[in-house]
Amino acid sequence: MLDGLQEILFTLRQNKLRTLLTAFGVFWGIFMLVLLLGAGRGMQNGVYEDFGTDVLDFIIVWTGTTTTAYHGLPPGRAIRLNLEDIEAVRQQISGIRLLSAERFVPDGGTMSYHGKNSNAEVLGVPDEYFKVKEDVPFNFGRKPNPLDQEEIRKAVVIGTVVAERLFAKGEDPVGKYIRVKDVEMKVVGIFYDKGGRGRNSERVLMPLTTMQKMYGDVRFTDNIWVRPAKGVDGFELEKKVLELLKRRHDVAPQDIRGIASFNMAEPMQRVTGLFIGIDVFIWFVGLGTLTAGIVGISNIMIITVKERTREIGIRKALGATPFNIVSTLLLESTLVTGVAGYVGLVVGVALLELVAFGLRSAGAQLPYFVNPSVDFKLAITALLLLVGVGVLAGLMPALRAAKITPTEAMKAE
Amino acid sequence: MIELHQVHKYYKTGDQPLHVLKGVDMNVREGELVSIMGSSGSGKSTLLNILGILDSYDSGSYMLAGRQVGKLGETEAARLRNKMLGFVFQSFNLLPFKNATENVALPLYYQGVGRKERNYRAEEYLDMVGLSDRKDFMPNQLSGGQKQRVAIARALVGKPKVILADEPTGALDSVTTHEIMALIKDIHRRGNTIIVVTHEMDVANQTERQILLKDGQVTSTQVSGDAREAVGS
Numbered sequence: 081m082l083d084g085l086q087e088i089l090f091t092l093r094q095n096k097l098r099t100l101l102t103a104f105g106v107f108w109g110i111f112m113l114v115l116l117l118g119a120g121r122g123m124q125n126g127v128y129e130d131f132g133t134d135v136l137d138f139i140i141v142w143t144g145t146t147t148t149a150y151h152g153l154p155p156g157r158a159i160r161l162n163l164e165d166i167e168a169v170r171q172q173i174s175g176i177r178l179l180s181a182e183r184f185v186p187d188g189g190t191m192s193y194h195g196k197n198s199n200a201e202v203l204g205v206p207d208e209y210f211k212v213k214e215d216v217p218f219n220f221g222r223k224p225n226p227l228d229q230e231e232i233r234k235a236v237v238i239g240t241v242v243a244e245r246l247f248a249k250g251e252d253p254v255g256k257y258i259r260v261k262d263v264e265m266k267v268v269g270i271f272y273d274k275g276g277r278g279r280n281s282e283r284v285l286m287p288l289t290t291m292q293k294m295y296g297d298v299r300f301t302d303n304i305w306v307r308p309a310k311g312v313d314g315f316e317l318e319k320k321v322l323e324l325l326k327r328r329h330d331v332a333p334q335d336i337r338g339i340a341s342f343n344m345a346e347p348m349q350r351v352t353g354l355f356i357g358i359d360v361f362i363w364f365v366g367l368g369t370l371t372a373g374i375v376g377i378s379n380i381m382i383i384t385v386k387e388r389t390r391e392i393g394i395r396k397a398l399g400a401t402p403f404n405i406v407s408t409l410l411l412e413s414t415l416v417t418g419v420a421g422y423v424g425l426v427v428g429v430a431l432l433e434l435v436a437f438g439l440r441s442a443g444a445q446l447p448y449f450v451n452p453s454v455d456f457k458l459a460i461t462a463l464l465l466l467v468g469v470g471v472l473a474g475l476m477p478a479l480r481a482a483k484i485t486p487t488e489a490m491k492a493e
Numbered sequence: 494m495i496e497l498h499q500v501h502k503y504y505k506t507g508d509q510p511l512h513v514l515k516g517v518d519m520n521v522r523e524g525e526l527v528s529i530m531g532s533s534g535s536g537k538s539t540l541l542n543i544l545g546i547l548d549s550y551d552s553g554s555y556m557l558a559g560r561q562v563g564k565l566g567e568t569e570a571a572r573l574r575n576k577m578l579g580f581v582f583q584s585f586n587l588l589p590f591k592n593a594t595e596n597v598a599l600p601l602y603y604q605g606v607g608r609k610e611r612n613y614r615a616e617e618y619l620d621m622v623g624l625s626d627r628k629d630f631m632p633n634q635l636s637g638g639q640k641q642r643v644a645i646a647r648a649l650v651g652k653p654k655v656i657l658a659d660e661p662t663g664a665l666d667s668v669t670t671h672e673i674m675a676l677i678k679d680i681h682r683r684g685n686t687i688i689v690v691t692h693e694m695d696v697a698n699q700t701e702r703q704i705l706l707k708d709g710q711v712t713s714t715q716v717s718g719d720a721r722e723a724v725g726s
Contacts, residue, residue, distance in 0.1 A: 083608055087602065398600045399604070402567045404571075482567070485542075485548060487547050487548065490582070490584075
């Protein structure tokens with residue numbers, strides 16, 4: 081086996097041009113495929129980047145003033161949601177994964193720490209809220225937990241922007257007490273929310289129960305967040321939730337000001353369409369490249385075998401069995417395509433990484449192109465496919481070559 | 494060593510099968526140096542192919558070293574060729590991308606002999622044919638006579654029972670022809686059984702016995718005086 085391999089390596093070395101041509105065909109096919117896949121992934125990443133750190137399936141419901149008269153009630157009524165609404169939605173509508181209230185302190189809040197002041201939005205949120213914001217990283221301290229709610233602790237988490245404004249550089253805010261609207265509260269964590277182009281990091285979040293205790297109005301909530309359960313149609317769910325809430329508050333079904341909603345699934349749908357488009361394009365070009373590579377290998381294999389008919393004849397006369405001939409030819413093509421494909425893979429990935437590194441280190445912000453990378457499993461599959469087809473392409477002429485008699489083969493020039 | 498009895502061979506060409514060998518009878522004893530002569534179309538190439546197990550025959554029998562060679566599978570035929578036969582061709586048939594030693598070592602590769610042992614034995618045989626100073630030369634760096642010497646070393650390296658030489662001097666000038674025939678006779682003196690196929694009287698006369706083939710049949714075999722002298726000396 082080792083001897084056979086040495087024999088093959090020797091033959092390959094002695095036929096450099098042929099080897100190089102075959103190898104280059106495979107190399108190029110895989111290389112281009114990796115680049116394409118990487119570029120496609122870069123575009124997808126770029127588009128996703130625009131969505132910030134929100135989960136991608138939330139529905140948010142908020143209220144305003146009614147615009148139409150309904151059930152004998154005049155227009156212009158201000159609608160406010162409350163915790164009973166949330167309970168009703170929870171009990172009457174199925175297919176909900178998560179429900180959360182979200183309450184804002186009216187007019188925002190002023191907060192201070194050792195003479196430094198800042199203004200920020202102050203929100204009271206239940207523990208479930210952080211499952212809506214599950215992708216928001218807490219780089220320092222901790223996330224709020226159910227105990228904060230239960231024990232009505234005066235614990236807040238603050239956004240990075242707030243932390244920068246209140247605390248000196250190098251000072252760790254975690255564990256410090258800040259004044260929020262004249263109440264001393266302990267900072268337990270710092271988060272960074274990309275949403276609203278970083279504006280969402282100008283926030284201070286406290287337990288809903290704490291806020292209820294501080295500001296009264298126990299029942300109210302400004303927004304309701306909903307996430308559908310897996311496999312549930314977000315648009316259906318949104319419709320049902322709106323219907324129920326409008327019924328409960330006597331808002332006309334067509335009134336879009338009284339109770340309004342936004343469904344993340346809507347922009348996602350457009351983006352998904354775009355991604356499918358990109359994917360189809362990539363696969364079209366990629367498969368084209370791959371096919372070209374396959375045809376190239378097949379051709380070269382056929383020519384190779386033809387070119388070597390005489391050699392095969394000589395080897396057979398000297399005692400090579402058909403199995404010797406076929407296995408040597410196949411091992412040869414596997415070796416060449418395998419190594420060349422692997423090199424193509426490595427070079428392609430290296431180039432992608434280089435581009436990604438260049439973009440990062442230059443701090444360049446290309447619109448819709450972030451962190452190009454390649455699905456390794458896919459690339460390996462393509463590589464195996466190419467090698468497999470290369471071997472198959474070699475198999476047919478190899479079998480034919482093994483069949484012709486040595487005398488016939490030796491006559492070939 | 495070789496016994497052919499009523500060997501027939503047909504080639505299918507069109508509707509009329511071509512009857513090439515029409516009952517060939519011949520014997521070659523162990524240690525003999527025999528030539529098969531005949532004009533082109535006499536069937537001597539076909540006969541050589543059958544002797545070399547490169548081709549099959551349609552009826553009759555062929556015994557090689559006490560073994561019946563009948564209808565064989567490709568693999569079996571290859572093994573027999575490898576073990577029993579050494580070939581020398583008119584056009585040398587060296588692999589162009591291998592040097593002299595590697596060319597000679599090739600039959601041993603198919604016998605499963607390790608590389609080191611292979612090259613060692615190959616060099617031994619290159620010494621024997623007088624090419625100890627050309628071991629690393631590629632075929633295109635060798636003259637025709639030198640190429641044929643390499644081919645002869647290659648035919649010998651596997652220690653075959655019979656060496657088949659197909660027009661071994663056909664591509665060589667008269668001086669080189671003489672050298673190669675001297676080498677073949679020398680190898681014969683070392684106890685090898687050799688069959689030379691040729692159409693040159695000069696060459697045939699240097700063998701112990703000439704088998705004359707005409708129209709697919711052996712018409713005569715005669716013992717050469719010239720060769721007897723060579724054996725006697």
